[in-house]
Amino acid sequence: MRIKQRVIGAAMILAVILSAGLVSSSPLAATSTDALKNGNFEGGFTSAGGCGAVGKGWSCFTNGGRAAYGFYDDQWGKTVWDGGHSQLIEINTKQNSSEPDRYAGIYQTAAVSKGKAYDFAIRGMIRADDEDPDPWRYRVQVGFDYSGGSNWAAVTNWVELPWDTIYSRTGPGAFSEYRAKVTATSSKITVFVRTWMKWGTPYREVDFNLDGINLFGDSATSSGGSSSGSTGSSGSGSSGSGSTTTSLTCSGSSLVANGNFEGGFSAAGVAKSWTSFSNGGRAAYGFYDETWAPVVYEGKHAQLIEINTLGFAAASDPNRYAGIYQVVKGLTKGKTYQVSLAGMLRERTDNSDEDAYRYEILWGYNSGADADWANLDFKEYVPIKPIYLRTAPGAYSTYSVKFVAPADTVTLFVMAHKKWATGARELDADIDAISVVPCSTGSSGGSTSCTYVVKRGDTLSSIAVKYGTTVANLASLNHIKNVNVIFVGQVLKVPCGSSSGTVVKAPPAVTPSEPVTPGLGSEARPTTYTIKKGDTLSGIAARTGASVNALMQANGISNANRIYAGQTLRLP
Numbered sequence: 001m002r003i004k005q006r007v008i009g010a011a012m013i014l015a016v017i018l019s020a021g022l023v024s025s026s027p028l029a030a031t032s033t034d035a036l037k038n039g040n041f042e043g044g045f046t047s048a049g050g051c052g053a054v055g056k057g058w059s060c061f062t063n064g065g066r067a068a069y070g071f072y073d074d075q076w077g078k079t080v081w082d083g084g085h086s087q088l089i090e091i092n093t094k095q096n097s098s099e100p101d102r103y104a105g106i107y108q109t110a111a112v113s114k115g116k117a118y119d120f121a122i123r124g125m126i127r128a129d130d131e132d133p134d135p136w137r138y139r140v141q142v143g144f145d146y147s148g149g150s151n152w153a154a155v156t157n158w159v160e161l162p163w164d165t166i167y168s169r170t171g172p173g174a175f176s177e178y179r180a181k182v183t184a185t186s187s188k189i190t191v192f193v194r195t196w197m198k199w200g201t202p203y204r205e206v207d208f209n210l211d212g213i214n215l216f217g218d219s220a221t222s223s224g225g226s227s228s229g230s231t232g233s234s235g236s237g238s239s240g241s242g243s244t245t246t247s248l249t250c251s252g253s254s255l256v257a258n259g260n261f262e263g264g265f266s267a268a269g270v271a272k273s274w275t276s277f278s279n280g281g282r283a284a285y286g287f288y289d290e291t292w293a294p295v296v297y298e299g300k301h302a303q304l305i306e307i308n309t310l311g312f313a314a315a316s317d318p319n320r321y322a323g324i325y326q327v328v329k330g331l332t333k334g335k336t337y338q339v340s341l342a343g344m345l346r347e348r349t350d351n352s353d354e355d356a357y358r359y360e361i362l363w364g365y366n367s368g369a370d371a372d373w374a375n376l377d378f379k380e381y382v383p384i385k386p387i388y389l390r391t392a393p394g395a396y397s398t399y400s401v402k403f404v405a406p407a408d409t410v411t412l413f414v415m416a417h418k419k420w421a422t423g424a425r426e427l428d429a430d431i432d433a434i435s436v437v438p439c440s441t442g443s444s445g446g447s448t449s450c451t452y453v454v455k456r457g458d459t460l461s462s463i464a465v466k467y468g469t470t471v472a473n474l475a476s477l478n479h480i481k482n483v484n485v486i487f488v489g490q491v492l493k494v495p496c497g498s499s500s501g502t503v504v505k506a507p508p509a510v511t512p513s514e515p516v517t518p519g520l521g522s523e524a525r526p527t528t529y530t531i532k533k534g535d536t537l538s539g540i541a542a543r544t545g546a547s548v549n550a551l552m553q554a555n556g557i558s559n560a561n562r563i564y565a566g567q568t569l570r571l572p
Contacts, residue, residue, distance in 0.1 A: 048071075060104070
């Protein structure tokens with residue numbers, strides 16, 4: 001897939017205003033602090049666990065093998081997001097012809113307030129020996145242990161970051177950014193960042209630069225490690241006059257036509273008001289009116305998208321995409337909207353696919369009536385797991401995220417992705433309940449304008465992180481010509497709500513239990529479940545956040561296929 005090239009500097013990194021699902025979307029209070037220490041790596045480095053130079057306060061890990069791993073204090077300005085240092089992680093298989101997947105990463109345990117929401121942010125850049133044509137070869141993931149554990153191998157909620165551009169090692173480009181909201185379920189949380197060289201890539205070296213890793217929320221301190229230095233630190237100042245709590249409420253009629261697919265389908269199986277696309281090749285593509293109740297989220301119809309490579313060898317067909325799009329009108333440029341959808345992934349094999357990253361659903365948009373799906377202005381993977389059997393569907397996953405309209409008209413895309421030349425497989429992606437609704441800002445009192453008094457150690461970028469906006473937006477709001485020149489005691493205007501006038505990235509939700517499923521929301525987790533007609537154990541597992549094995553052990557079930565309607569299950 002061709003990636004649209006855009007020249008963006010650190011000051012223009014796309015900002016996120018919320019994540020979906022189980023946590024509140026309200027912005028941080030002005031008194032929030034960074035629970036992580038030395039997330040900007042200005043506080044020094046130390047030799048940790050034999051890994052090499054690891055930022056103080058952080059620990060390291062790898063999955064070993066014959067690959068060479070390196071951890072370094074990177075001071076090359078082109079590979080530093082903020083300040084004078086970044087964490088460099090290198091995975092090197094230059095001497096090896098055959099290596100399985102290789103991981104290396106860092107982690108830190110932070111003290112947090114149970115039940116509180118925190119804003120997580122990370123900036124990164126991926127560099128290889130040359131600009132690799134396969135953006136899926138190297139990835140960065142984040143994961144969380146909500147009990148404060150230190151075993152990276154036990155993490156099950158890894159989120160693969162949508163950082164698709166691989167720069168040359170000698171010609172780096174712009175940092176990418178990822179944000180998500182996490183809710184603490186205990187007094188500690190461990191943040192893991194894992195770099196990944198996929199599927200035994202031989203004779204390669206890949207460099208991952210990480211910087212600006214933050215966890216903003218209620219005042220909290222890390223469970224260990226040194227504090228960050230003054231340069232580029234997040235600062236701990238409080239807001240000045242006019243502080244308030246604001247939130248975005250999203251409701252009203254959807255601007256998407258036939259987003260629930262109850263308005264009919266064309267003869268080709270594509271829902272009316274929508275247009276289909278695919279990237280061709282030898283794969284067979286299908287678009288169908290899905291009326292089978294187990295794979296319909298609401299109403300009686302869903303859009304089914306099928307990508308079929310049955311009979312093909314894996315190496316003979318590359319990544320395959322198929323999807324639908326619609327031109328959505330009636331937005332207001334700069335206004336915040338919420339896009340929502342429900343999805344389910346199914347495959348045609350005897351068992352659920354062992355590779356959770358093989359199939360994905362994406363959404364994205366272009367500004368205006370632009371049907372170029374291969375060069376989206378913005379795209380994001382929707383966190384839809386697990387992958388069910390075609391004949392044994394489970395629960396839909398739901399996804400909802402806010403974005404700032406880049407224009408009065410956008411072209412909305414939803415697509416299925418069958419990754420890395422998967423041979424002899426059939427993917428069915430069921431999609432339903434697509435909507436785009438406007439959001440409005442409500443205030444709990446006080447003035448709607450906020451200010452911030454610059455403290456020693458502050459930078460404009462660290463203040464931007466604190467308030468969920470960009471350096472460029474702050475500079476414009478305060479008529480700052482040189483973003484590197486601010487002074488202690490300076491009073492800055494800051495957004496009380498979401499970032500203004502910025503196209504926002506929308507990360508998948510990162511929550512203790514994935515996926516986000518209908519009916520559970522932020523309600524108290526039930527302790528039992530009564531089986532209904534049509535239920536499967538895998539579907540119940542997805543719906544409740546438990547694994548199939550855990551359900552079987554908790555209920556003395558020896559055969560996952562032998563459950564019955566009316567049976568009451570204990571939820572582990």
